[in-house]
Amino acid sequence: MFYYLNGKLTVLESAVAVIDVGGVGYKLTVSGTTHDSLPAPKANAEDAPTVKLYTDLAVREDDMELFGFYSSEELSSFKMLISVSGVGPKAALAILTLLTPEKFALAVCSEDTKTLSKASGVGAKTAARIVLELKDKLTKESASVISSGGSGAAFTEAPKNRLSEAQDALVVLGYSRSEAIAVLKTIDTGNLELEEIIRLALKKLMK
Secondary structure (H helix, E strand, O other): OOOEEEEEEEEEOOOEEEEEEOOEEEEEEEOHHHHHHOOOOOOOOOOOOEEEEEEEEEEOOOOEEEEEEOOHHHHHHHHHHHOOOOOOHHHHHHHHHHOOHHHHHHHHHOOOHHHHOOOOOOOHHHHHHHHHHHHHHHHHHHHHHHHOOOOOHHHOOOOOOHHHHHHHHHHHOOOOHHHHHHHHOOOOOOOOOHHHHHHHHHHHHOO
16 A cells, blocks of 8 residues: 655654654554664654655554555565564564664574574564575575676676675675675585575574
């Protein structure tokens, strides 16, 4: 229904932001990451800062709730999380309060259930289920960003082989180019698929 809202930020509480769009105040439930990315609000809409939040609308039998995210990457992470059986919006927001989208992807791809279970309301079994259901998808998405050329300066040239593709994928996931090169030198990549190279590298980097 709504892809994003662009308007004046008039209220910002611990988990709530209110955006005035054309005189209508939209209440959005937000993660801690989004909360910390927003400027200070102003009660007077004319003086309030203009913000843009990507949204997801949850419709229940007796209620509707609008969720807001500072970036499209965080919205994508939220949608992936609530697609996991047993993970609701509250747990998804707790994870995205603890972790940025990049760190969330790193935790899943490297099977770091310990980090995921640090989020409020997320136990070890839920963290393991998140890894089980999302690991392959996130790893393949990282690889597909590289294969399609990406959007940043680091991807202006097409990758020449799996090793360079793996380097770029690790950079997408938040590591420096030098860290990626160093860890890949420790892996025998000869007969491995790209997804497996990335997974092994992440395991080593997270130790």
